[in-house]
Amino acid sequence: MKAKKFDSDFDAGKDITKALDLTKARRITQEPKRVNVDFPTWVIEGLDKEAKRLGVTRQSIIKVWLAERLERSRLIEAS
Numbered sequence: 001m002k003a004k005k006f007d008s009d010f011d012a013g014k015d016i017t018k019a020l021d022l023t024k025a026r027r028i029t030q031e032p033k034r035v036n037v038d039f040p041t042w043v044i045e046g047l048d049k050e051a052k053r054l055g056v057t058r059q060s061i062i063k064v065w066l067a068e069r070l071e072r073s074r075l076i077e078a079s
Contacts, residue, residue, distance in 0.1 A: 001019045010016050039047075044058075051061045
C-alpha cells in the first residue's frame with residue numbers, strides 16, 4: 001500500500017492494521033529500562049505488606065505508585 005493511500009484510509013477511519021507488520025511494533029516511550037533503587041528496610045516491609053494486601057508484586061506496586069505520582073505532577077504543572 002502506498003503512503004498516500006495509507007494516510008487517506010487512516011484519516012477516513014478505515015482499518016489499516018492489515019497494512020502493518022505488528023510483529024515488530026513497539027511503544028518507544030514504554031520500553032522498560034532497568035534501574036536500581038535502595039530503600040530502607042521499613043519501606044520494603046511497607047511495600048511488601050501493601051503488595052500482599054492487593055495481591056500484586058512489590059515491583060508492580062512501585063511502578064503504579066510512581067506512575068500515579070508522576071501523572072499528578074504533570075497535571076499540576078499543566079494547570
